[in-house]
Amino acid sequence: MPRLFFSLIFVFAASIASAAEVTDLYQAQAPVESQSEEDRKRLAPDLLKQVVIKVVGDRRAVEQADISALVTDAERYIDQHYYQQIPTIDNDTPAQQLALTIDFNANGINTALQRIGLPVWDKIRPESLLWVAIDYQGKQQLITEGDEDSLVLQIQQVAKKRGIPLLMPLMDLEDQSQLTFNDVSTGNSTAVNQASERYGASIVVTARLSGNAESAEISWQAILGEDTERWSSQGNVKTAIQQGVDELADRLGRRLNMPISSSGDTELAIQVSGVNDFEGYSRLMDYLGSLQVVSDIKVGSLGSEKLDLVLVIQAEPERFRQLLSMGRVVQPDSTDNTGLQYRLLP
Numbered sequence: 001m002p003r004l005f006f007s008l009i010f011v012f013a014a015s016i017a018s019a020a021e022v023t024d025l026y027q028a029q030a031p032v033e034s035q036s037e038e039d040r041k042r043l044a045p046d047l048l049k050q051v052v053i054k055v056v057g058d059r060r061a062v063e064q065a066d067i068s069a070l071v072t073d074a075e076r077y078i079d080q081h082y083y084q085q086i087p088t089i090d091n092d093t094p095a096q097q098l099a100l101t102i103d104f105n106a107n108g109i110n111t112a113l114q115r116i117g118l119p120v121w122d123k124i125r126p127e128s129l130l131w132v133a134i135d136y137q138g139k140q141q142l143i144t145e146g147d148e149d150s151l152v153l154q155i156q157q158v159a160k161k162r163g164i165p166l167l168m169p170l171m172d173l174e175d176q177s178q179l180t181f182n183d184v185s186t187g188n189s190t191a192v193n194q195a196s197e198r199y200g201a202s203i204v205v206t207a208r209l210s211g212n213a214e215s216a217e218i219s220w221q222a223i224l225g226e227d228t229e230r231w232s233s234q235g236n237v238k239t240a241i242q243q244g245v246d247e248l249a250d251r252l253g254r255r256l257n258m259p260i261s262s263s264g265d266t267e268l269a270i271q272v273s274g275v276n277d278f279e280g281y282s283r284l285m286d287y288l289g290s291l292q293v294v295s296d297i298k299v300g301s302l303g304s305e306k307l308d309l310v311l312v313i314q315a316e317p318e319r320f321r322q323l324l325s326m327g328r329v330v331q332p333d334s335t336d337n338t339g340l341q342y343r344l345l346p
Contacts, residue, residue: 019202020165021290025123026051026109028161029101035083040100044074047102054163055109057121057253059246070112077112079103087153110292114260121257122292122323127165129201130155131192133184140181144171151237158242162249167201174198203252207244209237216240222251256322258293258315265295268311268320272330274344275307284344287329293320 028047032039048071053062070077086099113120132143134151143149145156145168152168159166169175175195183191187206205222217234218241229251233243275281284307288297293315300308313320321339325332333341 019124020127022123022125022163022165024160025055025163026104026106027101028054028104029086029099031086031088031097032083032100033098035098035100040081040102041075043100044078044102045071047100048074048077048104050161051104051109052113052118054161055113055120056118057163057257058119058250060250061118061254061257065116065118067116067118070116074104077104077108079105110260117259119257119259120292121163121253124287124291124323125163125165125256126203126252127167127201128159128203128205129167129169129196129199131169131179131184131195133181135185142169142171142175142179142181142184144168151241154238154241155245158245159249162246164245164249164252167199169195169199205248209240213237218244220244220247222248258319258323260293260314265312265314266317268313268317268340269308270311270324270340270342271306271308272342272344273306273333274346275302276305280344281307284329291323293323 028050030043030047030050032043049062049067052067052070053059056062081100081102083098083100085096088095088097110120132151132155134141134143134149143152145152156166179191179195182188183195187208189204189206193204205220207218207220209216209218211217214236216237217232219232220230222229231244231247233240233247235243272284275284285297288294288309288311293313294311295314296312298310298312300310302308311320315323318339321332324330324342329345330342331345332339333343335341
């Protein structure tokens with residue numbers, strides 16, 4: 001049996017500085033045999049549970065909660081559904097299959113999660129840049145998003161299912177001049193970090209897969225701020241990839257999800273420096289307005305390029321401050337220890 005080995009490199013910077021909006025956070029899909037109402041009603045509860053896991057970000061938290069009443073009543077939360085052909089893997093060969101896609105109501109789901117006591121991971125989430133080196137049947141290469149490779153499709157599908165924004169390198173001349181196959185396969189963090197800078201992504205996990213298509217093991221390591229976490233996944237290649245990416249999503253979700261405040265709105269006063277023109281002001285307000293837990297923004301005074309704001313939030317202030325630092329828009333002021341002063345990034 002040919003031996004299969006590949007390394008996955010993610011980078012999670014100490015300060016999460018890159019993020020993207022997950023636009024399909026309340027959407028789920030699954031292969032279906034027909035477009036019948038019977039099939040839709042049968043699949044709806046499972047698809048709603050898939051959305052709950054994606055929104056909460058942590059499978060363990062969902063399993064420990066009682067969501068039975070919510071998923072049993074899945075039809076009530078459907079906004080729309082439709083059918084489409086989606087890519088799938090058939091004997092390691094890309095193929096097409098009919099799938100049911102359901103869009104669930106975001107407000108309804110959030111209200112139900114608040115009632116159950118589950119947290120919500122905001123739709124603004126850190127981007128992950130993924131480098132993949134494969135050593136298979138005597139062939140060694142770094143693959144890109146455009147490669148017709150079943151491994152790429154499997155990774156992308158699990159990341160999408162869990163709501164993880166995923167980037168893959170261009171592997172153009174600039175990438176090739178900075179990074180070699182050995183850099184990725186051995187986890188050369190200096191070379192990987194240097195090559196990753198151009199993409200502005202924020203997530204460093206190293207993972208090493210050994211074995212073959214039927215029996216594989218991946219050892220994962222993630223640097224999350226000042227912490228280093230390790231885990232492993234086993235099974236056939238598809239199972240090992242799914243388990244590993246699922247665990248990454250769980251660990252990110254536990255760090256970044258926020259309980260929806262049961263005590264109502266909280267006002268949080270912050271000051272943002274570097275707001276020196278209308279473009280910067282608009283960019284800041286668009287970002288703050290995109291955050292799910294921000295229900296209102298009150299604009300105060302603007303002086304010396306510093307803007308005073310009062311944010312009305314439905315979250316714990318400390319967890320919200322972590323969220324604020326996640327986008328490529330504002331960054332905590334390094335000279336401030338109150339957690340209330342930020343700087344608008346260029």
